[in-house]
Amino acid sequence: MIPIYSANEIKQWDAFSIQHEPIASIDLMERASQTFTQRFVAQFSPEQPVYVLAGKGNNGGDGLAIARMLRQHGFDVQVIMPSVHPLSHDCELNYQRWLALGGTVLQIDETNFQFPNIPADAILIDALFGTGLSRLLTGWMAAIVAHINSLPNTVVAVDVPSGLWCDGLTEGDAVIQADYCFTFQCIKLAFMLPENAGYVGEWEVLDIGLHPGFVQQQPPKAGFVTHPLAVLQPIQYDRFAHKGTRGHALLGAGSTAMMGAAVMATHAALRSGAGLVTVATEASAWPLIQQTNPEAICAAKGALANESFQLQRRIKAIGVGSGWVADEEHIQLLAWLLENSSVPLLIDATALSLLVDMLPILELAALRIPIVLTPHVGEFDRLFGHSNNHALRLEKAIHMAKHYRLCIVLKGAYTRIVLPNGHVYFNSTGNHGMAKAGSGDVLAGLMTGLLAQGYAVQDAAILAVWLHGSAGDAAAKAMGTEAMTAMDIAKHLPQAWQHLNYTR
Numbered sequence: 001m002i003p004i005y006s007a008n009e010i011k012q013w014d015a016f017s018i019q020h021e022p023i024a025s026i027d028l029m030e031r032a033s034q035t036f037t038q039r040f041v042a043q044f045s046p047e048q049p050v051y052v053l054a055g056k057g058n059n060g061g062d063g064l065a066i067a068r069m070l071r072q073h074g075f076d077v078q079v080i081m082p083s084v085h086p087l088s089h090d091c092e093l094n095y096q097r098w099l100a101l102g103g104t105v106l107q108i109d110e111t112n113f114q115f116p117n118i119p120a121d122a123i124l125i126d127a128l129f130g131t132g133l134s135r136l137l138t139g140w141m142a143a144i145v146a147h148i149n150s151l152p153n154t155v156v157a158v159d160v161p162s163g164l165w166c167d168g169l170t171e172g173d174a175v176i177q178a179d180y181c182f183t184f185q186c187i188k189l190a191f192m193l194p195e196n197a198g199y200v201g202e203w204e205v206l207d208i209g210l211h212p213g214f215v216q217q218q219p220p221k222a223g224f225v226t227h228p229l230a231v232l233q234p235i236q237y238d239r240f241a242h243k244g245t246r247g248h249a250l251l252g253a254g255s256t257a258m259m260g261a262a263v264m265a266t267h268a269a270l271r272s273g274a275g276l277v278t279v280a281t282e283a284s285a286w287p288l289i290q291q292t293n294p295e296a297i298c299a300a301k302g303a304l305a306n307e308s309f310q311l312q313r314r315i316k317a318i319g320v321g322s323g324w325v326a327d328e329e330h331i332q333l334l335a336w337l338l339e340n341s342s343v344p345l346l347i348d349a350t351a352l353s354l355l356v357d358m359l360p361i362l363e364l365a366a367l368r369i370p371i372v373l374t375p376h377v378g379e380f381d382r383l384f385g386h387s388n389n390h391a392l393r394l395e396k397a398i399h400m401a402k403h404y405r406l407c408i409v410l411k412g413a414y415t416r417i418v419l420p421n422g423h424v425y426f427n428s429t430g431n432h433g434m435a436k437a438g439s440g441d442v443l444a445g446l447m448t449g450l451l452a453q454g455y456a457v458q459d460a461a462i463l464a465v466w467l468h469g470s471a472g473d474a475a476a477k478a479m480g481t482e483a484m485t486a487m488d489i490a491k492h493l494p495q496a497w498q499h500l501n502y503t504r
C-alpha cells in the first residue's frame with residue numbers, strides 16, 4: 001500500500017527522515033532529484049531540449065539539482081526562474097551548484113513580465129511550487145502558469161503540478177496542466193480526485209527513501225492499494241475443506257427486466273471461492289439462472305426474509321439489490337434483513353435507493369451486524385444528499401461511514417473504500433472499459449462471496465474491489481476496453497486470482 005499523507009504530514013516525514021536516518025536536508029534533496037532524474041532519462045531522450053522552471057522553495061531546489069544532473073546526462077538544459085527572493089536554503093545551494101557548473105538562468109521579472117521563447121519540441125520540467133503551496137497562485141505567478149498551459153510542450157511536474165493544492169481541490173485554474181507527474185514517496189489526495197485529472201496527467205510515485213519508521217509511528221489515514229495482500233491475509237483452506245466450510249452466500253438479485261444482474265452477480269459469487277451460492281429470485285427466472293450458472297442454487301425471494309431457511313442452509317452472508325425494482329416487496333425484504341439478519345449484509349444498487357427511507361433502521365442494524373454499502377456516485381448522492389464535488393463527497397462518505405459504523409464502497413475510478421473508523425483505501429486496479437452496465441453487479445456478487453467465507457467486511461471490500469478491477473484489466477487486455485462487457489469481468493476473475501497469488 002502506498003500511503004496518502006497531507007502536505008503537512010509529508011513535511012513531518014521529511015523532518016523525521018532528516019533526524020532518524022540521519023541525513024542532511026540538502027542530501028535528501030539530492031537523492032530525490034537523482035531519483036527523478038533516473039526516471040526522466042528512462043523516458044526522454046537527450047535529443048529534446050529541456051527547460052526547467054524553478055521556483056524559490058525546495059521544489060525549485062529540486063528543479064535546479066535536476067537541471068544539473070540532466071546536463072551531466074548530456075541533455076541540453078535551460079533554467080527559467082521568476083526573480084523572487086530569498087531562495088530557500090537548499091534552493092540557494094543548488095542555485096550556486098548550477099552556476100558553478102556553468103549553467104545560466106533566464107530570469108522572469110514581475111514588472112516586465114515576458115516568458116522566454118521555448119522551442120515546441122522542448123520538454124518543460126515544472127519545479128515552480130511543490131507541497132509548500134500556502135495560498136492560491138495569483139498575479140504574475142498565475143500568469144506564468146497560464147502561459148505554460150497555453151504552450152504545446154510536454155510538461156513533467158516535479159512532485160506535484162505547480163499551483164495544485166495537494167490535500168484536495170484547488171479553487172480557480174492557476175495550476176500547471178502536467179502531462180506527467182513524478183511524485184515523491186507518497187500519493188497526494190489531489191491525485192485521486194477526478195477534477196484534478198487534467199492537472200496531474202500520468203502520475204507515478206518515486207521512492208526517495210524517506211525513513212519507514214514514520215509510517216509505523218504515524219500510520220496514514222488513507223492509502224492506495226497496489227496489492228491487497230499487503231493489507232490483509234487471504235483465507236487459507238486446508239485439504240479437508242468442503243463446500244460447507246467454504247461459506248454459503250445468499251444473493252437477492254434480479255427482476256423480470258433485469259435478470260442479467262442476478263446472472264452476473266451469481267457468476268462472480270461462484271468465482272469468489274465460496275462453497276455454495278444461492279440466488280433468491282423470481283421462480284420464472286430459475287431456468288435462466290441454472291442454464292447460465294449450473295453451480296448455483298435457486299430459491300424463492302422469500303428466502304431473504306426467512307430465518308429458518310437461512311439458519312438451516314447455514315447462510316454466512318447476504319447481498320441484495322442488484323437488478324431489483326423499487327417496489328413494496330423489496331422494501332419489505334430489505335427492512336426484514338435490516339431488522340433481523342444475523343449475518344453480514346451487502347447493500348447494492350436499487351436496495352441503496354430503498355435505504356433512503358430506512359436510515360434509522362440501518363443505524364440500528366449496523367450496531368448488530370457488519371454492513372457494506374456499494375454505491376456509485378449517483379447512488380451515494382441519492383442516499384446521503386448531493387455534493388458539489390468529489391472532495392466534498394469523500395468527506396461526506398467518511399462522515400457517514402463513521403456515523404453509521406458502515407463500510408462504504410464508493411465506486412468509480414480509484415474506488416474508495418471508506419471504513420467505519422474513517423480511514424480510506426483507494427483501489428489501484430480497473431479501467432474505463434468497466435464503466436458499463438452490470439459491472440457493479442459483478443462486484444456485489446464477488447464481495448458477498450468473500451463475506452460468506454468469513455472475510456471481515458473491510459478485507460472483503462478491499463479484496464473484492466481489487467480483484468474486480470484486476471479482472472477488468474485482464475478482460476481489457478484480452479478483448480479491449482470497448483468490446484469487453486460486465487460479464488467478461490466476471491469471466492476473468494480466474495486471472496485476477498492468479499495475479500493476486502503470483503505477485504504475492
Ligand SMILES: NC(=O)C1=CN([C@@H]2O[C@H](COP(=O)(O)OP(=O)(O)OC[C@H]3O[C@@H](n4cnc5c(N)ncnc54)[C@H](OP(=O)(O)O)[C@@H]3O)[C@@H](O)[C@H]2O)[C@@H](O)CC1
Pocket residue numbers: 010011013014028029032055056057058059060061062088128129130131132133134135136137138141158159160184210
Ligand atoms: N517531501 C520530502 O521529503 C522532500 C521534498 N522535497 C521538495 O520540497 C518541496 C516542498 O518544498 P517547500 O516546502 O520549500 O515548498 P515549495 O512548494 O517549493 O515552495 C514554497 C515557497 O513558495 C512560496 N509560496 C507558497 N505559495 C505561494 C503562492 N501562492 N504564491 C507565491 N509564493 C508562494 C512560499 O512562500 P511563503 O508561503 O512563505 O510566502 C515558499 O517560499 C516538495 O514539493 C519537493 O519538491 C525534496 O527536495 C526533498 C524531499
Ligand SMILES: Nc1ncnc2c1ncn2[C@@H]1O[C@H](COP(=O)(O)OP(=O)(O)O)[C@@H](O)[C@H]1O
Pocket residue numbers: 349375376411412413414415429430431432433434435436437438439440441442443468469
Ligand atoms: N473509469 C473507471 N476505472 C476503473 N473502474 C471503473 C471505472 N468506471 C467504472 N468502474 C468500475 O465499474 C463498476 C461500475 O459499477 P456500477 O456503476 O454500479 O455499474 P452497474 O450499476 O451498471 O452495475 C464499479 O465497480 C466501478 O468502480
Ligand SMILES: [K+]
Pocket residue numbers: 059126127128129130157158159160161162
Ligand atoms: K512542481
